Amino acid sequence: MNEDIRFVQGNEACVEGALYAGLEFFAGYPITPATEISEHLSRRLPQIGGKFLQMEDEIASMCAIIGASLTGHKVMTATSGPGFSLKQEALGYAIMAEIPCVIVNVQRGGPSTGNPTHVSQGDVNQARWGTHGDHAIITLTASNHQDVFAMTVEAFNMAEIYRTPVILLFDEAIGHMRERLVIPGKGELPVVERLRTALKLGVDYHPYLPREDGRLPMSDFGGIHRYNVTGLFHDMWGFPSDKPQLVHDLTRHLIDKIQNRVHKLARFKEYYMEDARTVLISYGSAARSALHLVEERRTRGERLGLLELQTLWPFPTGLVRGRCAMARRVIVVEMNMGQILREVQIAVEDPEKVFLANRIDGELIMPPDIKKVLRLVWGKGV
Amino acid sequence: MSVKDYIRERFFPHIWCAGCGHGTVLNSMLRAIEDLGISKNEIVITSGIGCSSRIAGYADFHTFHTLHGRALAFATGVKMSAPELNLIVPMGDGDALAIGGNHFIHAARRNIDITALVMNNRIYGMTGGQLSPLSGCGTKGTTAPYTNIDNSFDTVELSIAAGASFVARTTTYHVKQITDLIKQAILHEGFSVVEILSQCPTYFGRKNNLGSAVDMLESFKKNTTPVGSNAKEKKPALIERGIFVQEERPEYCSEYEKIIEKAMGAGH
Amino acid sequence: MGKKQPKLREHIIEREWCKGCGICVHFCPKNVLELDEKEKAVVMRREDCICCMMCELRCPDFAIEVVVEN
Numbered sequence: 001m002n003e004d005i006r007f008v009q010g011n012e013a014c015v016e017g018a019l020y021a022g023l024e025f026f027a028g029y030p031i032t033p034a035t036e037i038s039e040h041l042s043r044r045l046p047q048i049g050g051k052f053l054q055m056e057d058e059i060a061s062m063c064a065i066i067g068a069s070l071t072g073h074k075v076m077t078a079t080s081g082p083g084f085s086l087k088q089e090a091l092g093y094a095i096m097a098e099i100p101c102v103i104v105n106v107q108r109g110g111p112s113t114g115n116p117t118h119v120s121q122g123d124v125n126q127a128r129w130g131t132h133g134d135h136a137i138i139t140l141t142a143s144n145h146q147d148v149f150a151m152t153v154e155a156f157n158m159a160e161i162y163r164t165p166v167i168l169l170f171d172e173a174i175g176h177m178r179e180r181l182v183i184p185g186k187g188e189l190p191v192v193e194r195l196r197t198a199l200k201l202g203v204d205y206h207p208y209l210p211r212e213d214g215r216l217p218m219s220d221f222g223g224i225h226r227y228n229v230t231g232l233f234h235d236m237w238g239f240p241s242d243k244p245q246l247v248h249d250l251t252r253h254l255i256d257k258i259q260n261r262v263h264k265l266a267r268f269k270e271y272y273m274e275d276a277r278t279v280l281i282s283y284g285s286a287a288r289s290a291l292h293l294v295e296e297r298r299t300r301g302e303r304l305g306l307l308e309l310q311t312l313w314p315f316p317t318g319l320v321r322g323r324c325a326m327a328r329r330v331i332v333v334e335m336n337m338g339q340i341l342r343e344v345q346i347a348v349e350d351p352e353k354v355f356l357a358n359r360i361d362g363e364l365i366m367p368p369d370i371k372k373v374l375r376l377v378w379g380k381g382v
Numbered sequence: 383m384s385v386k387d388y389i390r391e392r393f394f395p396h397i398w399c400a401g402c403g404h405g406t407v408l409n410s411m412l413r414a415i416e417d418l419g420i421s422k423n424e425i426v427i428t429s430g431i432g433c434s435s436r437i438a439g440y441a442d443f444h445t446f447h448t449l450h451g452r453a454l455a456f457a458t459g460v461k462m463s464a465p466e467l468n469l470i471v472p473m474g475d476g477d478a479l480a481i482g483g484n485h486f487i488h489a490a491r492r493n494i495d496i497t498a499l500v501m502n503n504r505i506y507g508m509t510g511g512q513l514s515p516l517s518g519c520g521t522k523g524t525t526a527p528y529t530n531i532d533n534s535f536d537t538v539e540l541s542i543a544a545g546a547s548f549v550a551r552t553t554t555y556h557v558k559q560i561t562d563l564i565k566q567a568i569l570h571e572g573f574s575v576v577e578i579l580s581q582c583p584t585y586f587g588r589k590n591n592l593g594s595a596v597d598m599l600e601s602f603k604k605n606t607t608p609v610g611s612n613a614k615e616k617k618p619a620l621i622e623r624g625i626f627v628q629e630e631r632p633e634y635c636s637e638y639e640k641i642i643e644k645a646m647g648a649g650h
Numbered sequence: 651m652g653k654k655q656p657k658l659r660e661h662i663i664e665r666e667w668c669k670g671c672g673i674c675v676h677f678c679p680k681n682v683l684e685l686d687e688k689e690k691a692v693v694m695r696r697e698d699c700i701c702c703m704m705c706e707l708r709c710p711d712f713a714i715e716v717v718v719e720n
Contacts, residue, residue: 025463046645051462051638056488060455063448063485067428067459070446071467075459093449221426221444221460222467228439230447239393239439240447386712394667395711401671405710413707557707583671596676599708 004183010174011036013145013181014078014104017152019044020184021191023102024073027053027064029083032116033172034106037078058083062090062103069099070229072194072220074156078104080172081123082113084130091165092131093231095254097238098208098216100159100194102152104168106175107284109362118362119172121284124339127167128313134251136258138265139167139313143287145181148174150189151310154267157192162257163216169312171335173285173364194218197225206236208250214257259314266319267310272298276305278374279324280357281344282333283309286365290333293367293374312340320347329377330354335365388412388422390442397436399507401595403554403580407472407501408437410560418565425468428457430482433507433582434474451481454489457496465495465635468568475502475516479535483515490544490573494634497567497574498546500537503582511585522589537577538626547572549627553579553602556623563625571633579606579621656701656718661693668713674705683714 006016015037018026026045028038038054045052051068055061058079065075079087084105094101107123109115123130127139138158142148148170155166197217199205205225210216219225228238233247241247258265271294273279282290287308294304307323309316324330324344330353332341338356345351357373359365389412398404415425425443429435431450438445444467448456457469478486478500489496505523506512513523518534526532541549548570552559560578567574581587581598592598607613609624670689680698683691683705691714693699699716706716 025459027459043645046638046642049642049646053458053462055455055458056484059452060458060485060488063452063455064459064462066448067446067456067461068463069459071460071464073463075463089449090452220464221446222423222464224423226422226442226444228445228447230439231449232447384715386715389712394664395669395713398710400669401673402710405712406708409707409709409712554708554710557704561707595671595710596673599673599677 006181006183007178008145008181009036009176009178010145010148010170011106011176012040013148014152014168014170015040015044016181016183017149018076018102018156019048020149020189021153021156022074022193023076023156024050025065025068025075026051026077027055027061027068028077029055029058029061029079031058031080031083033108033175034078034080034083034104036175037104037106058086059090062087065101066090066094066097066099069101070221072196072218074100074194076102076104078106080106080108080116081110084123084126088131092133092135094165095131095135095137096231097229098163098254099165099229100163101165102155102159102168103165104170107169107171115362117172119285119335119364120360120362121171121286121335121339123169124312124334124336127169134255136255137167137313138162138164138258138311139169140267140310141169141284141312142174142310143284143308144174145179147310149181149183151267153189153191157190158265160192160194161215163218164258169284171284196220199225207238208234209236210253262314262316263318265311265314266316268316268319269308269310270323271306271308273305273307273323275303277303277327278305278329278331278377279327280304280306280331280333280370281309281320281340282306283312283340286333286335289365289367290370293370296367309340315343315347317343317347320344321349324348328353331357331370331373331377333357333365333370335359385409385412385416388416388442389440393440396440398433399584401581401583402433403503403578403582403595404433404437404501406554406557407499407560407578407580408440410557411437411470411472411499411564412441414561414564414568417561418568420468420568424466425470426457426460428453428460428469428471430473430477431508432474432477434472434477434501437472451477452485453477454482454485454496454498458489458494461494461496462635462638469496470499470568471496472499472501474507475500475504476506476514479537479540480515487540487544490541490546490575492634493545493547493572493631495571495573497564497576499564500575500577501580502537502577503580503586505582505586505589507582507585511589523585524589537575541575542627545573546575547627547629547631548574548625550575550625551577551579551621552623553606554581555599555602559623566625566628570628571636572631658696658699658701659717659719661696661699662715662717663691663693664713665690667711669711671710673708673710674714677708678705
């Protein structure tokens with residue numbers, strides 16, 4: 001069989017990944033640089049009997065996908081910074097009510113309207129902490145279109161397994177750049193389907209009682225089990241409660257189901273890490289420049305390595321500590337003022353050896369930008 | 383079946399204050415559903431936040447208690463993804479038309495087959511009596527201690543202008559009419575709005591010296607008149623009750639099915 | 651038309667649910683109901699009930715049910 005090879009934008013790779021994962025319902029609102037995701041899906045979804053909705057605003061888009069998830073469909077919305085801010089309220093709802101959904105944020109410069117057509121990685125911490133209240137979240141990213149595709153599939157899988165929203169944190173450079181994408185054949189990548197309760201009519205179904213393996217089987221709206229879904233703290237049937245023990249237990253459940261699986265959720269790539277004495281840590285489009293630099297310096301025999309993170313949250317603290325243990329220096333390469341830098345500083349034994357190579361002017365960070373920091377760190381002057 | 387077969391009895395007595403009209407709306411809504419004989423499993427009650435939203439927890443259907451003002455946006459997702467379900471969205475006046483105003487007009491514009499109930503008690507009750515966009519000039523609330531200078535929306539006119547294809551109004555005094563209008567609204571294919579003037583004796587009544595729940599119901603009786611009655615001509619201040627708009631217009635989910643046919647026909 | 655006048659079997663009042671708002675008492679066309687010393691609805695003149703059901707329909711608390719003979 002001929003391979004299905006495309007030359008596409010990152011946003012389209014995300015669309016293809018979502019369809020591969022079984023996306024059936026998308027609601028969105030136009031915003032640069034994520035609009036192409038809506039445009040492609042408005043064409044593609046009805047072709048497979050799926051639904052595309054352009055809602056009145058970002059908030060409504062987020063709410064609509066949560067509603068559609070409850071009828072048993074795989075759902076997604078896509079946005080950028082300002083829209084991501086607006087979605088935070090309903091994102092919290094999906095966390096609290098444990099509703100699987102995928103939210104794509106193709107990052108641009110901020111705060112506010114910021115720098116709409118330019119790249120940034122400024123929403124890393126917003127993805128983690130943007131919605132109010134104590135919670136945990138899964139956030140994935142990618143640096144090339146093949147990985148955008150794969151991580152999108154992963155996002156849908158994790159959303160189903162953990163009954164949680166998953167954020168795909170791409171950036172403008174990835175979203176708009178065109179490169180080769182090979183669409184994997186059916187079955188090549190695992191796709192997790194919705195876990196539904198097998199309980200029959202008349203048996204008391206508990207939508208919020210985890211099984212022994214931690215998973216919570218769902219029942220579609222319209223099915224035989226009628227229950228309540230709420231953003232309030234709730235009992236195992238979904239009915240509101242403010243009993244202290246229940247509030248405590250549900251908070252722990254929502255956090256533990258993700259934070260206790262940091263290792264399992266960690267997706268990453270390693271380049272030349274075996275003997276690396278200077279470790280670069282990067283993600284998204286910034287990781288492309290980091291890799292370029294590492295490969296270039298390796299030809300000169302310099303012991304550089306790259307740890308490319310694809311899971312940003314929960315932050316793989318143990319992984320980073322282990323991979324940096326032998327490093328003399330760690331340089332975090334990102335397009336913000338050090339949002340992952342801080343996590344790395346917390347992770348490693350000696351935070352003094354961690355440095356930041358960044359760019360915050362809306363331009364893609366380039367190998368010479370990282371090289372400058374390298375020279376400083378190595379004490380060679382600029 | 384009796385109306386009690388449609389409630390989740392273990393949560394009664396409910397949280398609403400003595401004399402609150404919202405219980406009456408729930409009562410009348412359940413009778414409408416009972417009369418229509420719709421299966422409990424085919425109904426999704428989607429509510430927002432506030433006193434009104436608590437209806438969801440008490441009714442034995444699929445119930446979806448969502449975010450303040452956003453119920454119609456959530457309901458749109460449910461309906462679009464499962465058009466065979468009946469969506470009923472009970473909202474308060476602030477919930478529907480202040481924080482939820484944008485979702486309200488756009489759901490109406492799409493003419494998606496959802497039944498929206500606006501339980502209008504002219505106040506934010508859950509938070510203790512603040513003015514709402516339906517309080518009206520000259521009223522008082524805890525955030526309008528010197529009297530309210532905000533003009534109010536007319537829910538019916540707003541719904542009509544936004545494109546709702548079924549628009550009606552009644553009050554909690556006229557209980558049989560509530561049931562009748564909700565029945566027609568559910569059967570109507572398109573976006574339906576039923577505004578129900580409801581009494582909040584605890585906050586709106588007390589702040590505005592309107593007396594007890596009974597007195598407030600008496601005023602609904604006295605100050606309303608059927609649509610198109612002569613009484614309205616003689617006394618223009620009367621509020622009209624009944625159906626204002628009932629038209630067959632293309633419904634959103636059905637229209638989208640045509641899009642699917644078109645897309646599938648066109649191939650890639 | 652020609653509808654047979656329903657015959658009363660009983661009034662069921664859920665005292666735990668009744669909040670004593672007095673709506674049923676005030677709007678009963680035959681003055682059948684009253685509030686007792688605990689502010690709960692009670693049937694005082696059962697024989698006057700014409701089974702119009704308005705108390706049951708208006709009750710915000712689902713506290714009163716008028717049961718009629720089939």
